[in-house]
Amino acid sequence: MTVSDNSMNILLSDYEIAVAPTDRFKKSDITPILFGLFGEVGSVMSASKKRQREESAFAGYMRDVEEEFGDTLWYVSALCRRFEIDLSKLFLEAINGSGYTLSVIANDDPGSPVAKAVTKADLAPLDILLLRLGKQSANLLSLGDNPTNAKSHLLDFVKLYIDAVQASKVSFAAIVRGNIVKVRGRFLKPSIESLPDFDLNFSEEEQLPRKFRIEITQRANSRSYLRWKGVFIGDPLSDNIGDPDGYRFHDVFHFANAAVLHWSPTFRALIKHKRKSDKDVDEAQDSGRAIVIEEGLTAYIFSYAKTLNLFEGQTSVSFDLLKAVENFVRGYEVEDCPLHLWESAILQGYDVFRKVHEHNGGVIIGDREKRTLSFEPVEAKEV
Incomplete structure (x- = not known):
């Protein structure tokens, strides 16, 4: 673990600033944060168990462990805010304790030429550390009723957390950066200017239409x-x-995907607007496999939505569903879209779908500039 900031590393103080706006709990909410922390430690244990059970077949181990350690850190940070504890100072106090070796290293950041690398030579096996971490997270639950000695309890937890991160052999910097991207992308509404536009540099005949009206009708069959x-x-x-x-x-x-995400290989194929001028883009992003991914994802979300009355009355989408979506599209350009935007695409799409279903058709209006999808009814007729 490196306490510094260069092209690969990130200051914990910067992490605190970045994730604080994503904390939607009340300042007085302590028990839900403690439950969340306890659950995330359990998720790290679950990932470790899967790796032992499935060995090399569990290819997503490192990614899952990074994510769960990141979520754990988020809850630690949330507790620190509620108890007015500085997260960076808490970690610094932890590594200044006994058992750690501090090495001075040359940093590649001109503004911060010297950094410290923190290691522990006599680490227990990861499973043992995770059991200890789980026990300490259970001890933290008592803070919900008696917040005295909160710093002492959190300090003990952070010491075990640091050891577990080192034993897991994942990058702490990657954990921190990944969690920032994840929670800000999920909980903060992005500015339209900051969002990707995947076909902006292509000619109009190879772009998804900036604005479109598509009529859906149903015949007697x-x-x-x-x-x-x-x-x-x-x-x-x-x-x-x-x-x-x-x-x-x-x-x-x-x-909805086209209007809100600026992505839909299926829609491109329907209107023959594939980006054939770039062979690599056409092959990797607009062709058969990408279309299958979108169709499969659409069917998967629909099966889920049917259990929730097609999201009627919903103002948000389950984080678990959004994480499944994220896994579905990994490796395709649309993975650059934050989860908040996916949530918007899903909710807008289902709002229009329910109206189309009710009217057995209608006009679908997409506006890529505003990233919106809307509905207009039409008289039922045979076409």
Whole structure:
């Protein structure tokens, strides 16, 4: 563990500043934070258990451990804010205790030429450290009723946390940076100017349309039809399930992805706006596999949404669902979109979908500049 700031490292004081706006709990809320911390330690244990059980088959171990350690740090930081404890000073006090070796290293940041590397030679095995960390997180639960000696309890926890991070062989800097990206992307509304636009540098005929109106109609055969600029696109769709659920209108979700995320390989294929001028982009982002990913993700979210009345009345989306979405699109350009934007795409898409389902059709209006999707009813007619 390095206490410094260079091109790879990050100051814990900067971390505190970055994540503080993502804390939506009341300042008086201590018990929910303690429960969250206890749960995240359990998640680290779960990842370790999976690695032992599945060995090399558990390819996501390092990524999962980084994420869970990051979430644990978030809850430690949240507790420090409530008890008015400086997180950086808490870590500094922990590593200045016995058992740690401090090495002076040359830093590649001209503004901070010297740093300290902190190591512990006689570490217990990771599983033992995680058990100790779990026990200490259980001890912290008592702070909900009796917050006395909060600093002492947190200091003991942080010492074990540092040891567990070292034993896990993951980068603490990666843990911290990753958690900043994750929580800010999930809980803070991004400015439109900061969001990616994946086809901005391509010609208009290779871009998703900046604004679009697409009419969805249903014929007597219960199949849905799409029409854009007066021309039918795609194939007629049915629900393809024994218990009709409206999935014949699922293209609405592709339109939501296009309008809000600026991403939809399925919509690109429908209107023949693939980015063929760049062979690599066309192959990796706009072709068959990317289309399958979007279709699979759409079906997965729909199955989940059916258990929640298609998100009716919902103002947010489960973090677990958003994390599943994140895993689905890993390796594709849309992974650069923050989770908050995914939440917006999902909620807007389902708001329009429910209206289309109710009216058995309608006009879908997408505005990529505003990143919005809306609905207009039309008279039912045969086309």
